[in-house]
Amino acid sequence: MKLSRFNLASLTLGLAFLYLPIVILVIYSFNASRLVTVWGGWSLNWYRELLRDQAMLDAAWMSFRVAATSASAAAVLGTLAAVALSRGGHFKGRTLFSGMLYAPLVMPEVITGLSLLLLFVAINAERGFWTVTIAHTTLTMCFVTVVVQSRLHALDRSIEEAAMDLGCAPVEAFLRATLPLIWPSIAAGWMLAFALSLDDLVIASFTTGPGSATLPIRIYSEVRLGVKPEINAICTLIIAVVTVVIIIASAASKLSKTQAESAAPM
Amino acid sequence: MTGADTSAGAGALLLRIDAVEKRFGGFTAVDKLSLDIKAGEFFALLGPSGCGKTTLLRMLAGFEAPDAGRILLDGEDIAAVLPHQRPVNMMFQNYALFPHLSVANNIAFGLRREGLPRKEIKARVAEMVALVRLEGLEKRKPDQLSGGQQQRVALARALARRPRLLLLDEPMAALDKKLRESTQLELMALQKRLGTSFVIVTHDQQEAMTVADRIGVMNAGRLEQVATPRRLYEAPATRWVAEFVGDVNMLEGRVERRDGGRLIVATTAAGEVTVAAPSQPSAADEICIAIRPEKIRLSLRGPVDSAAQAGALNRLNGTVTDIGYLGGSTSYKVKLDSGALLTATMANIAKLDVDAYHVGQHVVAWFSPDDCVVLER
Numbered sequence: 096m097k098l099s100r101f102n103l104a105s106l107t108l109g110l111a112f113l114y115l116p117i118v119i120l121v122i123y124s125f126n127a128s129r130l131v132t133v134w135g136g137w138s139l140n141w142y143r144e145l146l147r148d149q150a151m152l153d154a155a156w157m158s159f160r161v162a163a164t165s166a167s168a169a170a171v172l173g174t175l176a177a178v179a180l181s182r183g184g185h186f187k188g189r190t191l192f193s194g195m196l197y198a199p200l201v202m203p204e205v206i207t208g209l210s211l212l213l214l215f216v217a218i219n220a221e222r223g224f225w226t227v228t229i230a231h232t233t234l235t236m237c238f239v240t241v242v243v244q245s246r247l248h249a250l251d252r253s254i255e256e257a258a259m260d261l262g263c264a265p266v267e268a269f270l271r272a273t274l275p276l277i278w279p280s281i282a283a284g285w286m287l288a289f290a291l292s293l294d295d296l297v298i299a300s301f302t303t304g305p306g307s308a309t310l311p312i313r314i315y316s317e318v319r320l321g322v323k324p325e326i327n328a329i330c331t332l333i334i335a336v337v338t339v340v341i342i343i344a345s346a347a348s349k350l351s352k353t354q355a356e357s358a359a360p361m
Numbered sequence: 362m363t364g365a366d367t368s369a370g371a372g373a374l375l376l377r378i379d380a381v382e383k384r385f386g387g388f389t390a391v392d393k394l395s396l397d398i399k400a401g402e403f404f405a406l407l408g409p410s411g412c413g414k415t416t417l418l419r420m421l422a423g424f425e426a427p428d429a430g431r432i433l434l435d436g437e438d439i440a441a442v443l444p445h446q447r448p449v450n451m452m453f454q455n456y457a458l459f460p461h462l463s464v465a466n467n468i469a470f471g472l473r474r475e476g477l478p479r480k481e482i483k484a485r486v487a488e489m490v491a492l493v494r495l496e497g498l499e500k501r502k503p504d505q506l507s508g509g510q511q512q513r514v515a516l517a518r519a520l521a522r523r524p525r526l527l528l529l530d531e532p533m534a535a536l537d538k539k540l541r542e543s544t545q546l547e548l549m550a551l552q553k554r555l556g557t558s559f560v561i562v563t564h565d566q567q568e569a570m571t572v573a574d575r576i577g578v579m580n581a582g583r584l585e586q587v588a589t590p591r592r593l594y595e596a597p598a599t600r601w602v603a604e605f606v607g608d609v610n611m612l613e614g615r616v617e618r619r620d621g622g623r624l625i626v627a628t629t630a631a632g633e634v635t636v637a638a639p640s641q642p643s644a645a646d647e648i649c650i651a652i653r654p655e656k657i658r659l660s661l662r663g664p665v666d667s668a669a670q671a672g673a674l675n676r677l678n679g680t681v682t683d684i685g686y687l688g689g690s691t692s693y694k695v696k697l698d699s700g701a702l703l704t705a706t707m708a709n710i711a712k713l714d715v716d717a718y719h720v721g722q723h724v725v726a727w728f729s730p731d732d733c734v735v736l737e738r
Binding site: 253254 | 422461
């Protein structure tokens with residue numbers, strides 16, 4: 096289909112509004128000049144600089160570990176919650192549980208962060224890697240549940256019943272018949288959780304402790320002292336990682352959808 | 362086969378459903394239902410949607426637990442036994458094939474759970490594939506098969522474990538008419554060969570009549586009648602069954618008098634009608650008379666009375682108002698002089714039907730008292 100002139104114009108404007116700042120950031124990360132706003136020709140200088148910045152690399156490694164761990168925990172917990180909600184029948188408090196699940200999605204991060212901080216202080220937990228990971232898990236498991244639940248909803252219940260009919264105990268039926276059909280959406284949920292955790296600044300800054308700054312925290316504190324071109328470089332790398340993760344997540348989600356459709360031939 | 366309630370190839374009692382009840386909230390899906398199914402029998406549960414037939418089937422499979430009553434398989438109460446521990450398998454309405462597994466692995470799924478040796482699984486899968494004629498498609502995934510092929514995979518998968526009882530939930534609902542008819546015949550042949558008891562749930566009465574030894578007609582959670590297909594059609598037990606199974610003309614009336622083996626009934630729609638009478642209804646009883654459309658003949662002047670039949674046939678005068686040509690037969694709507702409508706179906710036995718009537722023609726509709734069924738109102 097050919098776009099009309101008007102649609103083309105609004106599409107261009109809309110995308111420009113969304114992506115122009117990012118494009119500028121990416122271009123300036125290859126700037127040879129030390130001044131952020133002055134173009135001095137192409138160079139990979141700031142990427143080399145970045146490799147020598149141990150504090151920044153530590154923060155990146157910290158962020159990666161937090162994201163991977165919390166995403167994995169969120170994938171397991173979120174899937175279990177989704178299964179309970181869509182397969183558990185109408186147990187008592189189901190509506191409440193299902194409503195509460197969406198609360199963290201709309202809750203201001205400042206409140207989530209502050210409440211977690213209060214909790215960690217109250218139980219006297221040493222703040223660092225684990226507290227950030229737990230905080231991110233609470234935030235991201237809801238996203239996993241939403242993604243997995245919608246897939247379970249579309250999935251024909253009788254496939255699981257067929258497995259039971261053919262000799263599987265209920266748990267085995269889930270593992271053998273349902274899990275192979277929903278894993279792409281669990282993977283999509285994992286990657287969404289990973290990306291969310293990697294991006295988060297507010298909750299992490301509330302729940303982290305000394306010596307365990309995540310990448311966004313590190314960047315934010317550096318920028319307060321003035322934007323270095325090196326920051327542009329690390330941001331470009333983050334954008335690349337998140338883009339790849341999101342593309343894989345949506346591909347997995349699409350795969351899961353086509354599988355679910357072929358599971359219900361009617 | 363005229364009336365006795367027998368079933369072909371029936372052996373000992375296999376399944377006894379004893380006063381089983383199932384409620385969903387305030388709705389009673391299955392209402393104190395009792396039924397016996399014999400070993401080797403092909404039994405059909407027939408009824409309109411929402412009558413509880415699928416709920417009953419799901420209780421036999423173990424997906425629903427009855428609220429009351431017992432389900433005895435070989436004398437053992439299985440009402441509380443989980444689905445995977447029952448010697449019963451089910452073929453699902455939408456087949457419920459595992460989309461991530463090949464045809465062979467779908468069929469082998471239940472055998473693997475039994476822990477059979479690899480060699481035996483392979484042999485059993487090959488046997489099943491041959492049984493449902495799927496040779497050459499073993500490696501395909503379900504979404505690479507046609508609807509008819511998927512249906513056969515589902516059947517093979519359900520039969521692979523050699524269940525004592527096979528449950529089929531609307532197994533042919535998704536097939537087109539031609540394929541459905543040939544599949545029905547195949548299913549019957551298969552069932553006779555294996556000797557496994559089949560219980561099929563269907564809302565398609567033609568399907569139930571074709572395949573089943575006995576049919577249980579369900580309505581609102583209860584069995585209205587359990588009988589052979591012929592008996593169900595020719596001798597329905599209730600007015601509801603008569604109207605649900607096949608087409609029927611229903612004449613309401615009051616018994617006037619008894620005349621030997623005959624009842625003379627004053628009907629509201631057709632005046633005095635003579636029917637062959639069972640013993641129960643006596644004079645002044647309010648009854649209704651059911652006559653199947655193909656039992657009613659039409660002619661211009663009515664039949665020529667033979668000595669034996671003199672005065673024995675019912676004759677009703679009317680006008681043809683509507684003609685439905687169906688190929689093998691033609692359905693005529695006849696408006697009686699009283700205003701009531703009667704349907705008569707006549708087989709088109711000759712290529713050029715010399716007896717074809719036209720709309721507006723005066724005809725005599727006549728039928729034998731023996732072809733009437735007397736039912737309670």
